[in-house]
Amino acid sequence: MAGTLHLNLTRLPSIWATYPRVLLTRRPPITEVEDPQQISVTVRGVRIDAGSVEGYAAMCGFDPAAGLPVTYPHVLAMPLHLKIFAQRAFALRPMGLIHLANSIECLGVLEPGRPVDITVAACNYQRTDAGLAFDIATEIGADGQALWRETCVFLSRWPEPVGRTGARPPRPPKAPKDAAVLAEIDVSPDTAWAYARVSRDFNPIHLSDRAARFFGLRGAIGHGMWSLACSLAQAPLPEIPRGARIHTQFLTPVQLPARVAVKEWIAEGQKKRALCDLRTGRVHMYAWWEAVIPA
Numbered sequence: 001m002a003g004t005l006h007l008n009l010t011r012l013p014s015i016w017a018t019y020p021r022v023l024l025t026r027r028p029p030i031t032e033v034e035d036p037q038q039i040s041v042t043v044r045g046v047r048i049d050a051g052s053v054e055g056y057a058a059m060c061g062f063d064p065a066a067g068l069p070v071t072y073p074h075v076l077a078m079p080l081h082l083k084i085f086a087q088r089a090f091a092l093r094p095m096g097l098i099h100l101a102n103s104i105e106c107l108g109v110l111e112p113g114r115p116v117d118i119t120v121a122a123c124n125y126q127r128t129d130a131g132l133a134f135d136i137a138t139e140i141g142a143d144g145q146a147l148w149r150e151t152c153v154f155l156s157r158w159p160e161p162v163g164r165t166g167a168r169p170p171r172p173p174k175a176p177k178d179a180a181v182l183a184e185i186d187v188s189p190d191t192a193w194a195y196a197r198v199s200r201d202f203n204p205i206h207l208s209d210r211a212a213r214f215f216g217l218r219g220a221i222g223h224g225m226w227s228l229a230c231s232l233a234q235a236p237l238p239e240i241p242r243g244a245r246i247h248t249q250f251l252t253p254v255q256l257p258a259r260v261a262v263k264e265w266i267a268e269g270q271k272k273r274a275l276c277d278l279r280t281g282r283v284h285m286y287a288w289w290e291a292v293i294p295a
Helices: 015-024 050-060 072-085 189-199 209-214 224-233
Strands: 004-009 038-047 098-106 115-127 131-142 145-157 180-187 245-250 258-267 270-277 283-289
Touching: 004 072, 015 072, 038 072, 050 072, 050 189, 050 224, 072 115, 072 131, 072 145, 072 189, 098 224, 180 189, 189 224, 224 245, 224 270, 224 283
Parallel strands: 004 038
Antiparallel strands: 038 115, 098 145, 098 245, 115 131, 131 145, 180 258, 245 283, 258 270, 270 283
16 A cells, blocks of 8 residues: 555635645656555644534525535535645645535534544545545534544546447436425536635636536536535435445536536435436436434
């Protein structure tokens, strides 16, 4: 193994000081990356800012009376994600990473004003046919108790997928015909900029057609975590028991501009929510969660 690099910080790093290093640090070609180093960053005593929570909730559509949004801690930890991506020891090119999947565990109560400790790690690297996958694992806690966990699964693609046959990738599935439509939403470049401001995720593939095309996309795409937050925010608010794990699969990006629908249905005893293309019904992303079984 390449070992582990751990950083202890006294405060959350400035994203504006970090972004240039994320963008400009030279990385080797992915085909030369053999044994990536695990990197983790910890900062203690971070206070959750009420104004930031309020702005995030309003942008994503959460009811302000419902408490801290379940997806907000992802935004709180974002400066540490960037800190990892800015390290020379991080061997992959951050721009162009594909967010494949996500899981969130709500283990306790988080609320504005409460000081928390945050640890983020880049770990669990795996070589796949499509590229090199890895996790960004986050834990937020207080007084030695974990209150919130998240695992983001990212993929850095090979220049050419191993075993490529030239066949078109399978089309994403459609939501069931009897799925309930909870909302219809216009998604524009303004939406992406508004989310970037509250989330501090200024990845240019979401904000610029030119930048997105440079990284192999057809044009700017919506933020995946906005898709998840927007879907969970729609009324009726889902009842997600403490300790449940919210699983998310990101299937196809939302090309901007777009018109989407948030849909909900039950399959195999699980309630599912999805962001779907309004015209075709095809699923951009869907989330589901499991009931907690008492020990």
